Amino acid sequence: MSEVRGVFTLSVISILSSRNRWETPNDVWRPDKAPNTGYFGGGTNNQVINSTMDKTTYSTDTTAAVPGANLSIARRELAATGNSTAGYFGAGYISSGRLSTMDKVTYSSDTTAAVPGANFSATRAQLAATGNSTAGYFGGGTPFPGTVAMDKVTYSTDTTAAVPGANLSVGRYSLAATGNSEAGYFGGGYFPAKSTMDKVTYSTDTTAEVPGAALSAGRGYYGATGNSTSGYFGGGEPGPLSTMDKVTYSTDTTAEVPGAALSVARRSPGATSARANALPETAVVTGPAPVIV
Helix, strand or coil: CCCCCCEECHHHHHHHHHCCCCCCHHHHEECCCCCCEEEEECCEECCEECCCEEEEECCCCEEEECHHHCCCCCCECCEEEECCCEEEEECCEECCEEECCEEEEECCCCEEEECHHHCCCCCEECCEEEECCCEEEEECCECCCCECCEEEEECCCCEEEECHHHCCCCCEECCEEEECCCEEEEECCECCCCCCEEEEECCCCEEEECHHHCCCCCCECCEEEECCCEEEEECCECCCECCEEEEECCCCEEEECHHHCCCCCECCCCCCCCCCCCCCCCECCCCCCCEEC
């Protein structure tokens, strides 16, 4: 039978071997398709909380509602992340309070279903999420003045569990997160405005504050994205702000990059990026932002 898993690359063997991470043949196969769609779920419209899921097709620059992929419960202030086959939209807020609900969007069928086994350990909103190809990490959020909780959803089993060893170093909400295939970075948040940067190491499910990677100033309500080597945290408040901070993963350091400042100061932006250089394949989003497919 012909091989259909993707493109075999010797360069991947070399990189993974040097990191003592080449354990199975699957490690050297990468998907042969670039990300081609994004999913946007939930939110508010004139104070009305909705369950709408929109799908953006990159090749045609078009967006359409996909009713079969609507969230199981209309909500806002949720977070999302995923891998190449499914996206996970978790927690959020409705008029009666916060939720622990986890919804799974299956890309191949454009359908969404609640997965009770993947519900959060407690109700939350205004949290952040990131992850790699095998698991997603949802950290922080309300209730006020902010929680330290970190929940891990394992994609292969559709289960979520609190991982106390990966709890944030300080409770906060309206933070943002990004990362690569090895670690996630959760930065900033309220209350009060914090500059704290925490690093979640996926292989050990542990979190540690990295003071050298603290944001240039305390802020919340901003966006984050990145690639396999760096993360970018932009905008936010108090302000609004146009500030862009760059965290370099190899050195765990952060510096403001004035040349990359946003064109207009703003709060609560969304952010995403192409993840072509990640090894192994990974998809990362933060807050109520698109899931890359």
